[in-house]
Amino acid sequence: MRICIFTDTIGDLNGVSRFIQDMGEQALLHDVDLHIVASTAKYCPDLPNVHNLPPRWRVPMPFYRELDLAYPSASALERILRELRPDIVHISTPGPVGVIAKKLAAKQNLPVLGTYHTDFPAYIRDNTGLEWAKRIADRTMARFYRPFRRVLTRSTEYLEIMEREIGIERARSELLSPGTNRKRFHPSHRSDSVFAKYGATGEGPKVLYVGRISKEKNVPFLLDVWQRYKASNPGCEAELLLVGEGALRRKRANLALEDVIFAGPVIGDDLSRLYASCDLFVFPSVTDTLGQVVMEAQASRVCCLVSDVGGPQGIVNPGGNAGGMVVKGNDTDAWIAALEALLENATLRQNYAKQGYENMQHFNIIDSFTHFVQTHRDALHRHRP
Incomplete structure (x- = not known):
């Protein structure tokens, strides 16, 4: 099984980037066929299973200027998808890379999973003070995640929030075992x-x-x-x-x-x-x-x-x-x-x-990685006849 993760953040200073990097590092350590595709003009980890596509253009993300909205060439993204030939696709972020990758995966009839890492609707409400802006963002997130086979979250609290606010029913959501690198942080x-x-x-x-x-x-x-x-x-x-x-x-x-x-x-x-x-x-x-x-x-x-x-x-x-x-x-x-x-x-x-x-001691990144891989293996098994 080959997993291909598409992400809009890979080298930034945030928890999503660190989690994606951890998945890439653990894949190499445990000989799992997992690749990460990103598009950034900033720092990108130098790992053999990380593929960085140069952005055609980029703009700072509203309310989060430290993160770029980087737009790669759709044809370049499709080319690398055909080269890697994944069995299953994971969309880590609902940005330009994630949006394009989701469309390409549907075109190739590949099963898609994702992770709800960031509560962007809540960010928008907190930065604007507008509850109606959050409701619009909730509906946008609902449309984005609707075709996904499974949507993962890393905390129990967000299983209910995902169901109540963006319509991801429990049958499609799953709690991913959280973990951290206990050697790096000790x-x-x-x-x-x-x-x-x-x-x-x-x-x-x-x-x-x-x-x-x-x-x-x-x-x-x-x-x-x-x-x-x-x-x-x-x-x-x-x-x-x-x-x-x-x-x-x-x-x-x-x-x-x-x-x-x-x-x-x-x-x-x-x-x-x-x-x-x-x-x-x-x-x-x-x-x-x-x-x-x-x-x-x-x-x-x-x-x-x-x-x-x-x-x-x-x-x-x-x-x-x-x-x-x-x-x-x-x-x-x-x-x-x-x-x-x-x-x-x-x-x-x-x-x-x-x-x-x-x-x-019960939150090891290795356990989180193992659960991540098994979730994709199960989804792939259900996808195949």
Whole structure:
């Protein structure tokens, strides 16, 4: 069986890219015939099973300027599809690459699966404040995913959201076992000197956020909570580090913020060291289908603080084994109280961190890859007479 994954993001700093790269790496390690097709003018992993088609033209994605909408030649995409001759196609993203690949797969009568990685309708609502815009986006997503044999999601919470909001019935949806690379993200990467590289000089606790520095990730809410927390705790020496790119990072000079460091994009070993060295990981997003970064933090044995909306809550508190605190989304007082409880009690943080690390022993990227492949094998078996 040959699987061909089509994606609009492959080298960007986001959870979808990291998941796709992990699938490509695991395929090579386990001798699985899996290929990835993308179109980007940016960084692309140098793997023998990754095929990058030069875009004919590209524009920054609205509300997400760090991600390009790259349009490859449809004929080039069809040519590589005929060259690879996959048995089954996986559409990872509903962008230009995904749209063209879906049409070509239908033309060749290939079974198509996909993953609902990103809640774009919720992003649009949060950035515009328009509920009707979200409803239009919901209908667009419903049309896009309607022909798919199976639509995967990486969190239990989104099985219901997919059915209720974009009409993907349970018979076509499936929970894909979430997992992270436990070698790349591990407590052994801890470094006492890593924070100085990014301008953190204080001796107090280090609080880390990793993701887009933007409205749809609820970062303005986080910054407001942080400033209120610092104002009510003037003796606290804690520092907040924001890792990633986004509109708010570009506007940081206009923000009067205390003990906030915009570290910019961080990748590779430096990112592993930051995770393992921080005292608390915060993720206020209420639109994430999973929260890959939350798994990475817990695998690094770090206590986490997340919202009670979306996928991250299921990662922090699977089956009642809490690896941190799950707090009501957008509740400023609740978040401030949680910060006070966690930053003033190192023992509490360490207990949560230990439990989160133990939880992550059940979230291995190898298991996720094995489930991914088996799901496609089952779909192919049903497709054939």
